[in-house]
Amino acid sequence: MDKVNLREKFSSFAEQWAPKIVGAVDDYEVKLVKIEGDFVWHRHADADELFLVVEGRLRMDFRDRQVEVGPGEMIVVPRGVEHKPFAAQECKMMLLERRGVSNTGDGPANARTRAPEQI
Amino acid sequence: MDKVNLREKFSSFAEQWAPKIVGAVDDYEVKLVKIEGDFVWHRHADADELFLVVEGRLRMDFRDRQVEVGPGEMIVVPRGVEHKPFAAQECKMMLLERRGVSNTGDGPANARTRAPEQI
Numbered sequence: 325m326d327k328v329n330l331r332e333k334f335s336s337f338a339e340q341w342a343p344k345i346v347g348a349v350d351d352y353e354v355k356l357v358k359i360e361g362d363f364v365w366h367r368h369a370d371a372d373e374l375f376l377v378v379e380g381r382l383r384m385d386f387r388d389r390q391v392e393v394g395p396g397e398m399i400v401v402p403r404g405v406e407h408k409p410f411a412a413q414e415c416k417m418m419l420l421e422r423r424g425v426s427n428t429g430d431g432p433a434n435a436r437t438r439a440p441e442q443i
Numbered sequence: 444m445d446k447v448n449l450r451e452k453f454s455s456f457a458e459q460w461a462p463k464i465v466g467a468v469d470d471y472e473v474k475l476v477k478i479e480g481d482f483v484w485h486r487h488a489d490a491d492e493l494f495l496v497v498e499g500r501l502r503m504d505f506r507d508r509q510v511e512v513g514p515g516e517m518i519v520v521p522r523g524v525e526h527k528p529f530a531a532q533e534c535k536m537m538l539l540e541r542r543g544v545s546n547t548g549d550g551p552a553n554a555r556t557r558a559p560e561q562i
Binding site: 325326328329330331346348349350352354371372373374386391392393396397398399400401402403405420421422 | 444449450467473490492516519521541
């Protein structure tokens with residue numbers, strides 16, 4: 325029941341594209357992540373995924389369009405929808421998704437897959 | 444798959460202690476709420492509950508202590524734990540909890556119970 329300061333948590337790690345767990349609500353995990361550059365196309369067949377931008381700008385690419393998401397804005401990627409996060413400069417985000425959801429989506433792990441670490 | 448701007452959503456309502464749904468991840472709802480003053484003691488036997496302060500200051504009262512939560516800070520109240528939110532001045536928060544969880548906890552509805560509205 326201790327509070328979590330997002331700024332302090334963000335300052336405790338530098339690695340990009342490596343989500344860190346900072347809290348949980350039932351079986352759902354709150355993660356912080358820093359991203360910069362491009363990711364891989366992927367989808368989660370059985371899981372929605374929320375992205376809340378804390379600092380910087382996220383561009384969420386879908387196959388048919390792109391959505392720019394700035395600080396204080398969030399987007400939910402519905403289950404089954406292919407997506408690819410991108411950020412021209414470093415972007416800090418809070419993620420929310422069910423425990424066990426892989427950052428690179430369904431299918432076998434790849435070079436960008438990271439198991440989230442609790443911080 | 445549209446983005447949600449938290450500031451715009453907050454500016455669209457004034458009522459305090461009435462959570463508004465702004466998004467969902469699977470069966471979990473993201474809600475915005477404005478609070479000021481005192482609430483009622485309650486608990487959710489089967490549900491954790493996350494409070495992320497966006498603006499202002501939350502004091503989360505527990506039976507044995509109080510936790511001050513400021514902007515950019517969050518706290519998870521574990522299932523079963525009695526709690527009572529308080530704010531000396533208006534505080535804007537994002538909540539995360541399973542769909543159907545009552546704002547006043549288990550048991551019959553009372554004068555502070557609100558069914559969340561989607562905005």
